[in-house]
Each structure stands twice: as C-alpha cells, then as structure tokens.
Amino acid sequence: MKLVLATSNKGKVREIKALMQGYEVVPYSELMKEFEIIEDADTFKENALIKARAVFKALNEDDVVVIADDSGISVDVLDGAPGIFSARYGGEGASDKDNLYKLIGEIKKKGVESSPAHYTAAIAIVTPTSQYTVHGWMYGDVITQVRGDGGFGYDPMFIPLGYDKTLGELDDEIKKKLSHRSKALSLAKEILQTL
Numbered sequence: 001m002k003l004v005l006a007t008s009n010k011g012k013v014r015e016i017k018a019l020m021q022g023y024e025v026v027p028y029s030e031l032m033k034e035f036e037i038i039e040d041a042d043t044f045k046e047n048a049l050i051k052a053r054a055v056f057k058a059l060n061e062d063d064v065v066v067i068a069d070d071s072g073i074s075v076d077v078l079d080g081a082p083g084i085f086s087a088r089y090g091g092e093g094a095s096d097k098d099n100l101y102k103l104i105g106e107i108k109k110k111g112v113e114s115s116p117a118h119y120t121a122a123i124a125i126v127t128p129t130s131q132y133t134v135h136g137w138m139y140g141d142v143i144t145q146v147r148g149d150g151g152f153g154y155d156p157m158f159i160p161l162g163y164d165k166t167l168g169e170l171d172d173e174i175k176k177k178l179s180h181r182s183k184a185l186s187l188a189k190e191i192l193q194t195l
Contacts, residue, residue, distance in 0.1 A: 002023075008028070069184070086153070
C-alpha cells in the first residue's frame with residue numbers, strides 16, 4: 001500500500017517514514033508540484049483533514065491512501081499558544097529557528113524560565129471510500145534555552161515528562177517511543193491494517 005504524505009516538511013517526512021516502516025511512504029511533492037493548502041480550521045484534526053483531502057483530490061487516483069499530520073505545541077503559561085499556529089508562529093515564511101526563538105521570547109515576557117506544555121499530533125487518513133483521524137499527545141515542560149541539535153521545530157526546548165533532557169538532546173529511539181506523532185501513527189497503523 002502506497003501512503004502519500006500531505007506534507008513536504010523534511011523533518012515530518014523523515015520522522016513518518018521511520019515510524020511507518022513496512023509501507024511505501026512518499027511525500028506528495030515527489031508526485032506533483034507543491035501547492036498551497038489553506039489551513040483555516042480551529043483544530044489540529046480539521047487542519048489535518050483539510051490537507052489530506054486537498055492532496056487526495058489533486059492526485060485524482062483511486063489506489064492511493066493519503067495521510068496528513070497537523071501538529072503543534074501548546075504552552076500553559078501562554079494559554080495554549082502557539083497551538084494550531086505552531087508552524088507559522090514567527091510569522092509568514094518563518095523558519096523552525098524563528099518560531100523557536102519567538103516562543104522563547106514570549107515565555108520570557110511572562111517572567112518565567114519554564115512552563116508545562118504538550119505536543120498534539122492529529123493524523124488524517126483519506127482513502128477513496130473513507131476518512132479517519134487519530135490523535136497522540138506528549139506532555140512535559142518547555143524551557144527558555146535551546147539544548148541539543150536533534151529533532152526539529154521546538155524539540156530543543158521541550159523536556160518530556162520523566163526526563164531531564166530536551167527532545168533535541170534525547171536519542172532518536174527514546175524520542176520515537178515518547179513522540180506525540182509516533183503515538184498517533186501507531187493508531188493510524190491499526191486503521192491502515194483494516195483497509
């Protein structure tokens with residue numbers, strides 16, 4: 001079964017391919033020209049569905065399954081921000097680094113050096129006959145310093161519950177077990193096995 005990913009984010013593609021061994025996983029950008037998908041919903045779930053439906057429709061093939069991930073980090077001291085705006089928190093065209101440093105700055109403005117936070121991943125699966133969504137979460141704390149160069153996005157500032165290292169410092173195998181995305185993808189695999 002070919003799984004087409006409704007993303008061209010290199011970090012997500014790498015992570016999803018590693019977690020979905022046994023499946024042929026192809027980013028949609030290898031099959032067609034990339035196009036803008038407007039994610040204008042209020043939830044991770046709905047934004048994941050928007051992406052998966054748009055790529056499925058553009059592919060116009062019946063023997064394909066499209067999966068899309070919408071994920072982000074929610075920080076308690078910021079009332080859940082950046083949430084669904086995690087990928088563009090630093091503004092239009094912002095890099096992972098821009099987003100990371102903006103979040104650190106916003107937390108510092110609150111006069112604290114850390115805060116409870118959690119990651120959410122929503123995975124949408126779109127087939128010719130059905131649509132599904134699953135979720136995964138990872139809880140911990142964010143800190144106002146960058147530690148480690150592993151992972152991507154906000155990983156160098158996020159310390160998972162029960163650990164004293166950031167995701168940027170932790171080994172990939174440990175991260176795989178803890179990750180919000182790996183939890184959601186393990187549920188997605190159960191659905192894929194029924195198709």
